[in-house]
Amino acid sequence: ILNVEQSPQSLHVQEGDSTNFTCSFPSSNFYALHWYRWETAKSPEALFVMTLNGDEKKKGRISATLNTKEGYSYLYIKGSQPEDSATYLCAFVGFAGTYKYIFGTGTRLKVLA
Amino acid sequence: DVKVTQSSRYLVKRTGEKVFLECVQDMDHENMFWYRQDPGLGLRLIYFSYDVKMKEKGDIPEGYSVSREKKERFSLILESASTNQTSMYLCASSHRGPSSYEQYFGPGTRLTVT
Numbered sequence: 001i002l003n004v005e006q007s008p009q010s011l012h013v014q015e016g017d018s019t020n021f022t023c024s025f026p027s028s029n030f031y032a033l034h035w036y037r038w039e040t041a042k043s044p045e046a047l048f049v050m051t052l053n054g055d056e057k058k059k060g061r062i063s064a065t066l067n068t069k070e071g072y073s074y075l076y077i078k079g080s081q082p083e084d085s086a087t088y089l090c091a092f093v094g095f096a097g098t099y100k101y102i103f104g105t106g107t108r109l110k111v112l113a
Numbered sequence: 114d115v116k117v118t119q120s121s122r123y124l125v126k127r128t129g130e131k132v133f134l135e136c137v138q139d140m141d142h143e144n145m146f147w148y149r150q151d152p153g154l155g156l157r158l159i160y161f162s163y164d165v166k167m168k169e170k171g172d173i174p175e176g177y178s179v180s181r182e183k184k185e186r187f188s189l190i191l192e193s194a195s196t197n198q199t200s201m202y203l204c205a206s207s208h209r210g211p212s213s214y215e216q217y218f219g220p221g222t223r224l225t226v227t
Contacts, residue, residue: 004155034215043117043203044156046215089156091216098169101146103156 004092006104013080014112020076021107023090027071029100032093035064035075038106039086047075047088080111116140117219119204125225132191134222136204143209145187146216147171147179150201162187163209194226 005024013019025033032051036044048057053068061078077084087106094100120135136145144163148156148171158171160179168179176198180188187206191198201223205216 036215043218043220044216045218049215091156099161101158101161101171103148103158105153105155 004090004102004104006088006090006107008107009105010108010110012110012112015080015082017080017111018076018078019080019109020074021088021109023073023075023092023104025071025073025090025092025102025104026094027069029094029096030068030071030092031095031099033066033068033073034091034093035073036089036091037086038089044089075107077109080109082111082113085109085111117204117206117217119202119219119222121222122220123223123225125227126191126194127227128195130191130194130226132194132224132226134189134191134202134204134224136187136189136206136219137185138187138206138217139185140206140217141184142206142217143184144207144214144216145181146205146207147177147187147189148203148205149173150203150221156203159189194224196226198224199226200224 007022035047038044048064050066055066063076066073087108089106091103117138146161147159162168162181178190203221204219207216208214
């Protein structure tokens with residue numbers, strides 16, 4: 001059974017704090033790892049698509065790293081702002097004859113002003 | 114602007130009814146997906162389609178079927194709705210090639226089966 005786990009499940013931080021979350025995924029049949037941000041009452045929006053071991057991506061204050069050999073990705077937020085409050089989802093895309101798309105349960109971030 | 118639309122935001126149906134959830138995208142995407150979201154379980158893939166008239170089962174296809182007669186439209190069908198299908202349903206689309214392309218999501222349909 002393929003499993004994608006995210007930790008922590010939820011997180012409260014103060015405005016200005018930096019934070020990071022983890023996504024653990026199967027290290028076999030890896031094809032891609034996606035990060036999405038899901039704000040309340042909105043649709044999930046893509047942050048990053050990562051495909052190569054050692055990939056590092058950055059968008060403003062948010063960055064992500066990827067380790068496909070050990071099966072984890074980190075998402076970092078530098079200087080958190082209240083507008084960063086959302087659920088952050090990672091999705092593992094695997095391929096073994098057919099594609100598998102497996103989402104984690106997400107990390108709920110609340111940034112307190 | 115990229116757009117995925119779903120036919121209803123909220124839907125209430127009775128047990129045993131046939132239910133159609135429609136999804137339309139205007140980005141000429143090859144891939145389309147149906148997920149359900151339940152508390153504590155994350156997004157789970159029901160079906161996806163990588164081309165017109167093509168479909169692949171996801172992790173939880175039981176009790177559902179899909180139809181893709183046109184590239185822009187992907188329908189999810191509950192042949193005989195049951196209370197355990199009460200959930201949030203999300204449609205998504207992407208270009209072909211999952212390694213390179215992110216998914217664009219619709220706003221979701223919250224279905225209640227009574």
